[in-house]
Amino acid sequence: MITNNENAKTVLLKSGIKPTAQRISVLSFLLSTKSHPTIDEIFSALKKAIPTLSKTTLYNTLKLFEEKGVSLSLNIDYHKRRYDGFSKPHFHFLCKKCGRVFDILLKDISKIINSRHVNIASIETFHGYFYGICRNCKEERRNI
Numbered sequence: 001m002i003t004n005n006e007n008a009k010t011v012l013l014k015s016g017i018k019p020t021a022q023r024i025s026v027l028s029f030l031l032s033t034k035s036h037p038t039i040d041e042i043f044s045a046l047k048k049a050i051p052t053l054s055k056t057t058l059y060n061t062l063k064l065f066e067e068k069g070v071s072l073s074l075n076i077d078y079h080k081r082r083y084d085g086f087s088k089p090h091f092h093f094l095c096k097k098c099g100r101v102f103d104i105l106l107k108d109i110s111k112i113i114n115s116r117h118v119n120i121a122s123i124e125t126f127h128g129y130f131y132g133i134c135r136n137c138k139e140e141r142r143n144i
Contacts, residue, residue, distance in 0.1 A: 030085025091128035
């Protein structure tokens with residue numbers, strides 16, 4: 001069975017990033033969560049296991065991951081930057097009530113991006129954000 005650390009190390013090597021213990025831990029954490037954590041949440045989660053981790057190192061690591069396409073940096077929340085270890089093309093939804101961020105996978109994203117109707121030579125990256133009320137919060141409203 002492949003662990004998150006082994007998977008993280010493999011991803012880093014394939015991306016041309018030296019797999020240091022801190023980088024493996026950061027990526028392993030990102031790969032293990034779907035919560036789209038903030039820098040503070042990542043720092044809090046890893047600080048006990050890596051007492052020498054600094055926020056500067058974390059910022060630099062996340063910036064490197066983004067540059068190499070290993071993770072995404074999200075500006076979906078106007079007050080906080082969030083991070084996503086799932087770097088394949090997808091969209092995000094922010095619930096305006098509870099603040100949770102969800103992935104939205106669209107089967108034919110590549111068709112949309114590569115459509116002949118889009119007058120662009122090539123798209124390297126994109127960000128699609130949706131805002132509204134999630135299913136859980138909508139259900140809570142009905143039950144009040």
